[in-house]
Amino acid sequence: MSYSKQDLKDLYEGKLPWPRIKEIMSRPKDDDRFEKYVEILQERMPWKEKILLPIGEHLFIVEKGKERIVKCDCGHEFGDYRRNWKLSALIFARDTREKLEEVYPGIKCPWPEFCEVREFYCPGCAALLKVESVPVGYPIIFDFLPDLDAFYSDWLGKPLPHKKEFRDMSQEVTGEWRPKPG
Amino acid sequence: MARGRGIGDRGKTLKQMLEDNRRLLRESGRYAGITKPHILKDDPIKAELFHSRIMSSLIAGRETCKQVSGSPYVREVAELCMGLYTPEGDAVVQSTGIQVHVRLMGDNVTWMIENNYEEDVGIQDGDLFLSNDPVIAGVHAADNYDILPIFWKGELVAWVCTVIMEMDIGAVSPGCMPCTAVERAGDGLKFDCEKIGSNDKIRRDFEVRIEMGLDLPDLFLLDRKGAVAANIRVREDIKEIIREFGLGYFKKATRELIEEERLNQIARIKQRTIPGRYRDIIPFEIYMSTIPASWLPSRKDMIRLIPMQMDILPEGRLVIDFDGIGEWGWHAYNPTTKALWGGLSIAVVQTLSYDGRANLGSLLPCDIKTPPVDSLFNPSQIKKLATGNPWPSMIDVFSLWCGMLGTSFYMRGFREETFNYVSGSGWQLAGYDQFGNKRPMLAGGPGTFGAGATGVCDGVDTGGWLATPETDVGNWEVWELFMPEMYMSRMLSPYSVGYGRYRSGISMGTMDMLHRLTLGITSGAIGAAHDRIIPNIGLFGGYPGGKRNSFLVRYRNFQDLVNNRLPLVHEVGHPKEFLSYPHGEIMYFDYMPPCMEVFDKDVYVVDNSSAGGLGDPIEREPALQKTDLDNGLTNEEISRNMYCIAVHYDEKAKEWSVDDGETRKLRAAKRKERLSRGVPVEQYWRQARQLILDKKLDPLLQEAYRSSMKLSQGFTRDYKDFWGLPDDFAF
Known part of the structure; x- marks a missing residue:
């Protein structure tokens, strides 16, 4: 089971009508999807680093030297993929009724006393990368930390060079922000 | 080999079979210890015929039930499902229909075995069992499981189960999903794997109990008769299948179907997802401080945090962890741990195992870690609590879980499978219907929420109701015949959408007027709509749909409006303008509407919102x-x-x-x-941290954080680490 790259490009670019999409959804899945997906995305990028994993509409984990970093398609780099990329983004918190009503007017508006809608932008291209709706005071969510080495080694059978420990390193970022004693 | 005293395989008791089966799974990691499955592979045509014969029997049984029953839930909404189970209670094949119960129906069987029914109660050919207690297995008491053993020459070789949602279970008013139940008795009649008949016949004394205990005994008993007829039909079909394929083949093939599906599920996980750690947060809100309640401690507003982590492990397993969840409460929304499996079943069947082969094997690669004791999802005194309506606290959990899995599909390149969903609000009613009968009433048609955007196109309009994939929300005219209501409108709402590069589907709001009602009380239903905090359901830059609301419109003088040809309420319109409707009072419920009296010509308004958009x-x-x-x-x-x-x-x-x-x-x-x-996150972090240090969060939120920290050291540590709070910090 396999699709041509052109089929997949049409799918990703929204060129297929719903009946055809439904047909693809209903058929058995294609085993080479990931490889073709990454090839298609890589061809679109203005930069050369190898894509290891797309993690959003604009964001990719890429191989840069011996490191693996999160990179926007515009070229902006967010640092090690094991640190929540959001901590290196720009944030706009909709924390008042006025700000919330720009998106959710009138009766559609959540309560600003309880709910904060956080928007994370790329500092390079201003793309809206993630909208996060959470109770006020909730830590910024690290949506996804991939086990990249297990994925490439165990599932794809193509181990990556420069193995990395699978652990959340975000605290290194917020640790730097803590007020220094004294 | 001489038969022992048991009714199971080779004279074993069912308890022995269950213990053996569990041991084999534990020791080998494979269902029933099947290390070399071959029965199905040796003759795939025969195997396919075998599976399709069972499946078609279950689907035909389901249709039989629909024909016998007279209840609109069965005939119009088709909220029922059938399944075939091994003697130990393991799901082999499911019919079409509501897929919540893949494992739950069988968990009732397992519970009977564990509780020594074989000896103490007796299990014989033709015995009819009924269960609806979520503490044993189930989501809410409205779901009734009719269970029938299948014997072959004196040996119990399988079970067949039918589940039907009932409109009346004798619960405290209003409705069958009582949000007013704050004590266990309020949930209504409970049948704890009760033997309600023998020799294929429902006992008369059971019927008398129903006739004396329910407002709608005829519908309830018709559903039982429909379920019993369906079960008998499937039983006889299964006997025919055994006659044709042989008992040995039947026993081995049913078990191999489970093991085959377990292996397929692991293969799907490895083919379509990315291993790693996924995280999200689902708030659960409940505002009961001003409601009338029989049990006064229930009169309390509260928010509970439900952090969720899904780990996809390199071996292809999915593990869900709710560490950090807050405490239970005196309300109807405490799910049992079994109920969580119902939520997971329905999500798994529609995201991964949608090829008609879903069974226990679909769930074996999944694990739900036992939530902290005395949390909302695991109250230690669950037997004393109401469990009548656990969906409000649970349904968004699995909405967001689908979003997590959808994220994974997207990253793997299967963008077309990216998906999430939401639930919404509704109303339930008790009182005198237009024929003068006092009874509970709950229309089965609010499931019209817009599905989340996919990664390749907009979400399906009004197609986001995951609970039952086949829902057609019924013919509204039938509900008008059945309830004192007239449907004023059903309108697609542009403002319901989760915006994004691809938008979510559009939701449909409903308005229905109470008509020919002489006496009625009402409350909200389903209840996932009482969110002042909207669900975190936008993907990759898409927004979540907005707030979900319920309204009650009371006209000042209905007849004058009609005589003067003034406009009746018929659409929400612009969300900034609806509340200014000039000809009546609009009661705005941005929380679960409490129990209150309603009057003829009042209008129920359901303002749904959709799931998430995707992309900027x-x-x-x-x-x-x-x-x-x-x-x-x-x-x-x-x-x-x-x-x-x-x-x-x-x-x-x-x-x-x-x-x-x-x-x-x-x-x-x-x-x-x-x-x-936009500001650098560090700047935001410093301001937000100060707010927390100064304890300037709303008191309800502070109590929510306090509750989570009380139950989880891990959550407390993570919270303090993230915000850089001192060790002695406490809300």
Whole structure:
């Protein structure tokens, strides 16, 4: 089971009508999807680093030297993929009724006393990368930390060079922000 | 080999079979210890025939039930499902229909075995069992499981189960999903794997109990008769299948079907997802401080945090962890741990195992870690609590779980499978219907929420109701015959949408007027709508749909309005304007509507919202927006404000056009605005941290954090680590 790259490009670019999409959804899945997906995305990028994993509409984990970093398609780099990329983004918190009503007017508006809608932008291209709706005071969510080495080694059978420990390193970022004693 | 005293395989007791089966799974990691499955592979045509014969029998049984039953839930909404189970209670094949119960039906069987029914109660050919207690296995008491053993020459070889949702279970008013139940007795009648008949016949004394205990005994008993007829039909079909394929083949093949599905599920996980750690948060809100309640401690407002972590492990397992969840409460919304499996079943069947082969094997690679004791999902005194309506606390959990899995599909390249969903609000009623009968009433048609956007196209309009994939929400005219209501309108709401490069589906709101009602009380139903905090359900830059609301409109003088031909309420319209309707009082419930009296000509309004959009809204293809505009699904305001698309309506051509130049300018300005509004996260972090240190959060939120920290050291540590709080910090 396999699709041509052109089929997949049409799918990703929204060129297929719903009946055809439904047909693809209903058929058995294609085993080479990931490889073709990454090839298609890589061809679109203005930069050369190898894509290891797309993690959003604009964001990719890429191989840069011996490191693996999160990179926007515009070229902006967010640092090690094991640190929540959001901590290196720009944030706009909709924390008042006025700000919330720009998106959710009138009766559609959540309560600003309880709910904060956080928007994370790329500092390079201003793309809206993630909208996060959470109770006020909730830590910024690290949506996804991939086990990249297990994925490439165990599932794809193509181990990556420069193995990395699978652990959340975000605290290194917020640790730097803590007020220094004294 | 001489038979032992048991009714199971080779004279074993069912308990021995269950213990053996569990041991084999534990020791080998494979269902029933099947290390070399071959029965199905040796003759795939025979195997396919075998599976399809069972499946078609279950589907035919389900149709039989629909024909016998007279209840609108069965006949109109088809909220029922059938399944075939091994002697130990393991799901082999499911019919079409509501897939919540894949494992739960069998868990009732397992419970009977564990509780020594074989000896103490007796299990014989033709015995009829009924169960609806979520503490044993189930989601809410409205779901009734009719269970029938299948014997072959004196040996119990399988079970067949039918589940039906009932409108009346004798619960405290109003309705069958009572949000007013604050004590266990309020849940209604409970049948704890009760033997309600023998020799294929329902006992008369059981019927008497129903006749004396329910407002709608006829519908309840008709459903039982429908379920019993369906079960008998399947039983006889299974005997025919055994006759044709042989008992040995039947026993081995049913077990191999489970093991085969377990292996397939692991293969699907490895083919479609990415291993790693996924995290999200689901708040659960409940506002009961002012409601009438029999048990006074229930009169309390509370928010509970439900952090969720899904780990996809390298071996292809999914593990769900709710560490950090807050405490239980005196309300109807405490799910049992079994109920969580119901939520997971329905999500798994529709995201991964949708090829008609779903069974226990679909769930064996999944694990739900036992939630902390005395949390909302694991109250230690669950037997003393109401469990009548656990969906409000649970349904968004699995909405967001689908989003997590959808994220994974997207990253793997299966963008077309990206998906999430939401639930919404509704109303339930008790009182005298238009025929003078006092009874509970719950229409089965609020499931019209827009599904989340996919990674390749907009979400399906009104297609986001995961609970039952086949719902057609019934024929509304039938509900009008059955309840004292008239449907005023069902309107697609442009403002219900989760905006994004691809938008969510559009939700449909409903308005129905109470008509020929002489006495009624009402409350909210389903209840996932009482969210002052909207669910975190937007993907990759898409927004979640907005707030979900319920309203009650009470006209000042209905007859005058009609006589003067003044407009009745028939649509929500612009969300900023609805509350200013001039001819009546609008009661606005941004929380679960409490129990209250309603009157003839009052209007129920359900203002649904959709799941999440996907991608940056200002990257939406203008042509998609033009199509939506031409179809009347959106408007100029949304196009400009949310998508930065400039549009004009051409009166002559009767269609919309996009101004490409102006659109480019709007989008450039929006990017500029973002760069000027956005601040480095460090700056935000310092301000938010100070707010927390100064304890300036709303008291309800502080109590929510306190509750989670009380139950979880891990959550407490993570919270303090993230915000850099001192060790002795406490809310």
